[in-house]
Amino acid sequence: MIGQKWMYIKLIGxxxxxxLASNTDWLVDVVSLICASVMLLLLVIYGYILWTKxxxxxxxxxxxxxxxxxxxxxxxxxxxxxxxxIGVELLNMSGDQxxxxxxxxxxxxxQGPEEHEILRIRLLSWQVFGGxxxxxxxxxxxxxxxxxxxxxxxxxxxxxxxxxEDMLRVSSCTLLERFIILRIYxxxxxxxxxxxxMREKYVxxxxxxxxxxxxxxxxxxxxxxxxxxxxPYQVQSNIIxxxxxxxxxxxxxxxxxxxxxxxxxVQLRICSYQALAHVGRGREDLxxxxxxxxxxHGEERQRSERLTVTQLMGTVHxxxxxxxxxxxxxxxxxxxxxxxxxxxxxYEQGLEELRDTAVNxxxxxxxxxxxxxxxxxQYGREMx
Numbered sequence: 001m002i003g004q005k006w007m008y009i010k011l012i013g014x015x016x017x018x019x020l021a022s023n024t025d026w027l028v029d030v031v032s033l034i035c036a037s038v039m040l041l042l043l044v045i046y047g048y049i050l051w052t053k054x055x056x057x058x059x060x061x062x063x064x065x066x067x068x069x070x071x072x073x074x075x076x077x078x079x080x081x082x083x084x085x086i087g088v089e090l091l092n093m094s095g096d097q098x099x100x101x102x103x104x105x106x107x108x109x110x111q112g113p114e115e116h117e118i119l120r121i122r123l124l125s126w127q128v129f130g131g132x133x134x135x136x137x138x139x140x141x142x143x144x145x146x147x148x149x150x151x152x153x154x155x156x157x158x159x160x161x162x163x164x165e166d167m168l169r170v171s172s173c174t175l176l177e178r179f180i181i182l183r184i185y186x187x188x189x190x191x192x193x194x195x196x197x198m199r200e201k202y203v204x205x206x207x208x209x210x211x212x213x214x215x216x217x218x219x220x221x222x223x224x225x226x227x228x229x230x231x232p233y234q235v236q237s238n239i240i241x242x243x244x245x246x247x248x249x250x251x252x253x254x255x256x257x258x259x260x261x262x263x264x265x266v267q268l269r270i271c272s273y274q275a276l277a278h279v280g281r282g283r284e285d286l287x288x289x290x291x292x293x294x295x296x297h298g299e300e301r302q303r304s305e306r307l308t309v310t311q312l313m314g315t316v317h318x319x320x321x322x323x324x325x326x327x328x329x330x331x332x333x334x335x336x337x338x339x340x341x342x343x344x345x346x347y348e349q350g351l352e353e354l355r356d357t358a359v360n361x362x363x364x365x366x367x368x369x370x371x372x373x374x375x376x377x378q379y380g381r382e383m384x
Contacts, residue, residue, distance in 0.1 A: 059096060066100045077104065080124065081117055091127060098128060106154060125155040137163055142174065149180040158188050165192065179204055182212050189217035194224050198231050206238055213242035221246070225256060240271040244278045254280060261290050266301075270308050277312055288318050295324050307336050314343025322353055329370060330363030337365060341373040351377070 070077040076087040093101055105121050113121070129151070136148045137160070152160055164181045167173050173181075182202075185193035193216065196202075204212075216224065228236060240260070243253055257279075260272040273290075280287050294301070294309055301309075310328050313321040328340035344350050344357075351374075358370035 063096060063100050066097060067104065070101065070104055077101070081108070081113075081120055084120055086124065086127075090124065093128060095132075098132065102129060102151065106151075109154060122156050125151075126157055126159050129155075130157065130159060133157065133160060134163060137167060142177075146176060146180065149177060149184070153180060153184045153187060156188055158190070161185075161188065161190050168196070175203065178202065179208050179212075183215060186212045186215040186217075186220065189220055193220050194227060197224060197235055198227060200232050204234075206234065206241075209235060209238040210241060210245075213238055214245060221248075222252075225252060228256060237267060237271060240268065240275050244275040247279055249279045249281070254283060254286070258286065258290065262293070266305055270305050273305075273308050273312060277315060284316055287312070287316050288320075291316065291318075292320055295320075303333050303336065306331065307333070307339060310336055310339045310343055314339070314346045317347055322347065322349075326353070326357055326361065326366070329357060330361065330366035334365075334369075337369045338373075341369045345373055345377060 069075060072078070076089045079085050080087065080090060090101070102125075105125060109118065109121060133148050133152060136144050140148065149164075151157075152164075161184070164184060168178060168181055182193065182196055184190070185196065193212075197212070213221075213224075224231070224239065228239060231239070240257070242248075243257070254276065257272045257276045260268045261276065263269065276283075276287055276290075291309060291312060306328065310325070313325055322344065325340045325344045329337050329344070331337050331340065341354065344353055347353065354370045354374050354377075358367050358374060361367050361370065
């Protein structure tokens, strides 16, 4: 009553006239009810926050205890990993327990276990998580689906590959999901990976394509090279980069690079030269022969190709390249002139050839770059 009277004075004042004279008590009751409701709501929210914090801490304690239990010597998990003896406790885990088990299995995989232990982890992951993963892929949110795909990739869960095929067929499958699925295909050696890489519909970056190509199993990699002409141009370029990174020195690969070097596409020629220089160890005569063929039409080539070939002529030495390098020292591009001089300096007779160029070359820029290279060589000898 005292609170209502105070509120009454503050809201209405001590003088009542007109409509307020007959409705002041009702107005005070309404305001009091609103204030009480707000206070009750705040108390409920505060209680909910306290309960949430308590529940979260309790769940974390339970998870920590479960981690310690599963990692203990002789635990049901350790017996399975050591002996292959699977217990009912592992198969009947709840949601939070599955999360703990999943974390422990992923950590074990990251430690590089023995092959038999890896196979046991993959089998257990399918038996425990397979159903929930399938459900998330069908009904989960985008972030949940992406995380689940990453788990499937790490566990090599080949049993879900048909479900991933279904995902690729629907328009709602995002680009990131498609990329992860293709990565799973590559890592597991799934037969559809080559067909998927032959499709034009994917708009992936070069780094994403390269990730996929480097994960391919040997059989998938061989099949993809056999279908080189059937894959999109972007995939072709990245196949050549992958050849170099994978250090693929097989006869079929070398033959493919030779064919591309003799082809009409500039970028594929450049990449193939670089790849062959890396994987063609022991086949220097082949690379020399291709560079000699290039010499016949070198002036007509684009700047990037001229630069690449000039660098290779400094790596793969042949006396027949010396006249070409001298010509390249008069190239319109300063970078090519400099690279030609550096390549020539690597030859046994390079010093004499540079001196001859500095005096007798008809192009003043060639004479200038030869003089600069000689000065650097002289300075380097003095420093030594």
